[in-house]
Amino acid sequence: MELNKIRNLSDTELKTEADKASEQLFRLKFQRSLGNNEGVKKLRGLKKDVARLKTISRERQLGVRGAAAVEASAEPVKAKKAAKKATKKAAKKD
Template identity: 65%
Template sequence: MELTKIRNWSDDELKIEEVKASEQLFRIRFQAKLGQNEGVKKLRELRKDIARIKTVARERAIGIHGAAPVAVSAAPVKAKKTKKEAK
């Protein structure tokens, strides 16, 4: 899945798709334990898709959308006086 497609989903769609992908991942892991090795590539894809979905959901929860957070100081900023103002 592409990240741009995931970002266009609503919050409800994100939850639904995460549940679907998690269930599918469980089934593929179960099949792998039974000796069916056909889903190895799909397993890797699903793990990455789930991570992408969770990342987008977390970005929305904390209010960022791909931009780096800006550090804000809690201390008030004092204006520096120039030499002329000090006299």
């Protein structure tokens, strides 16, 4: 599942998706222990999906993502202002 899709889910949908992915992961692990080696890539993908879902859930609990998003959106503005100042200084020196 893509990160943007996960971030757009509500808290209840996020919990539901995490439960579904965990259940699928359990079933694939069980099948693998019985000797069925198909779906190894899917197993890896599910592990990553579960980790992403848990990470975003934890970010929401801590309120981390909101602050980081604000800082990230402010960075390009700061970089542009610094670049303008540098070009102005360089133009004055010439």
